[in-house]
Amino acid sequence: MxxxxxxxxxxxxxxxxxxxxxxxxxxxxxxxxxxxxxxxxxxxxxxxxxxxxxxxxxxxxxxxxxxxxxxxxxxxxxxxxxxxxxxxxxxxxxxxxxxxxxxxxxxxxxxxxxxxxxxxxxxxxxxxxxxxxxxxxxxxxxxxxxxxxxxxxxxxxxxxxxxxxxxxxxxxxxxxxxxxxxxxxxxxxxxxxxxxxxxxxxxxxxxxxxxxxxxxxxxxxxxxxxxxxxxxxxxxxxxxxxxxxxxxxxxxxxxxxxxxxxxxxxxxxxxxxxxxxxxxxxxxxxxxxxxxxxxxxxxxxxxxxxxxxxxxxQDIKAYLLYASLGYELLKSVKRANFFKIHQLIKSTERDQFYIEQTSKINDDIFGLCCMLGESILHARKHKKDFFGVYLKALKMIYNFKKYHFRSRI
Missing domain, CATH: 3.90.550.10 (Spore Coat Polysaccharide Biosynthesis Protein SpsA; Chain A)
Structure with a gap:
């Protein structure tokens, strides 16, 4: 038994x-x-x-x-x-x-x-x-x-x-x-x-x-x-x-x-x-x-x-916001676009537009984008400043590049 x-x-x-x-x-x-x-x-x-x-x-x-x-x-x-x-x-x-x-x-x-x-x-x-x-x-x-x-x-x-x-x-x-x-x-x-x-x-x-x-x-x-x-x-x-x-x-x-x-x-x-x-x-x-x-x-x-x-x-869609916001954050970090990061945190006006771009995210970075998106949503909820999000995203991207399993096998 x-x-x-x-x-x-x-x-x-x-x-x-x-x-x-x-x-x-x-x-x-x-x-x-x-x-x-x-x-x-x-x-x-x-x-x-x-x-x-x-x-x-x-x-x-x-x-x-x-x-x-x-x-x-x-x-x-x-x-x-x-x-x-x-x-x-x-x-x-x-x-x-x-x-x-x-x-x-x-x-x-x-x-x-x-x-x-x-x-x-x-x-x-x-x-x-x-x-x-x-x-x-x-x-x-x-x-x-x-x-x-x-x-x-x-x-x-x-x-x-x-x-x-x-x-x-x-x-x-x-x-x-x-x-x-x-x-x-x-x-x-x-x-x-x-x-x-x-x-x-x-x-x-x-x-x-x-x-x-x-x-x-x-x-x-x-x-x-x-x-x-x-x-x-x-x-x-x-x-x-x-x-x-x-x-x-x-x-x-x-x-x-x-x-x-x-x-x-x-x-x-x-x-x-x-x-x-x-x-x-x-x-x-x-x-x-x-x-x-x-x-x-x-x-x-x-x-x-x-x-x-x-x-x-059929009704599961919220994750698309995570991924799409994360994708925008990823691009903004690479360009050191602090204004865009600030806008991602402070405004929800373009969220639907970002969601519609989700199909552009490659599978190999989809999980990364979800995690980056979570940091944006967390910052919105707890009224965090853009610089803290930027530093957290930098660390996340660095660890992903260095320790993601496909780069370590």
Missing amino acids: YHLVFSADENYIKYTSVLITSIISNTDKSKKFKGFDENSNIKDEKYFFHILSNFVSDKTREKLLNLQNTLNEIFPCEIIIHIKNDEDFENFPTSGAAHSLKLPYYRLRLSSIFDESIKKCLYLDSDMLCMCDIRELFSINLKDKIVGVVGDPGSKKSKIKFKENDKKKIFYFDENYFNSGLLLINLEEYKKHSIEQKCEELASKCYYIKAADQDLLNATIETRLRHKLDFAYNFNIITLFYTICKDEKKNRLNYTRTEFNEALKNPKILHYGEKPWKFLKSYFDYKGKNINDYWWDMANKTPIFNEELLKEK
Whole structure:
């Protein structure tokens, strides 16, 4: 039996259904678990998909039941809903990733939904897509490690600020900082080391925390008690924009360029930063395919929810503004046209005209343009000045040219 856990509110469940379908679709029915782990005693090959949520309507529950019944014809599975309440997480700060609701913290209390007979579970963020037989992960022997994790691709300058004995303290993260979008959890060790309690205790002292559960887990699980997984198992698609590896710069992605390139050529689980239900197009992979197309190909095959998803797809257009503004910013930076950058931030009058020019953007820079466009929209929202945007764009363009995967293979 394989236990997988997701967090999803009512609106996110349709996206979770795509991930669940991708797991079933990539399970090799001709292969038994013995083929992954010859020492395994697993006899019942069945997936249990646990969804942690704050509310699921009767209509959505019915859809999930129908999804379960349809997928069960392909491979044995069961979908189980666990309702949690934000009130149960009153000691956890409302900030950063948990600025509007406490759902990101729900995964910290996994041990409360499993009895003692369940030794291992896999947590996955709903904005992921499985590209492999997920049983590969369940075959990994964690031994005395608490969790199997994948390094986070971002900068390791984050920190937690908290008070202890009326003194302000700071917990700094290092190069071993991991992404909590995928957690292969040894439930016995998780309970043995009281991770739930440690997270809540630290959370109650925090006055600044950015990445919610991710920061808490990084602060409470010692590096020696983590099993480092291949980057392919949590292949964050932002790395297709550009990636700085540990052999190129300290405190960046904690994998070598060689290790990253291996994952790039054969990603096992995709982790979408630019959500496919918001961006129809973003980055292009090693094979030259729009990375978001993989998700929509699976959405089209997802039972019960596919009509709703494909209808939603027809209205996705906001990403065109990101790309078009970014394209204008890219041209302006190259020409050091500060007046144009100022106009991009201060005026929206020509936005529709820019959107109509989106087709001129080459695929190899489309992702770059999306990220540059985000800096314009951020500046508009927070009333930033043009020079800060210019400097940020310069750095972004420099890193893209130097560390984009096509320039590093």
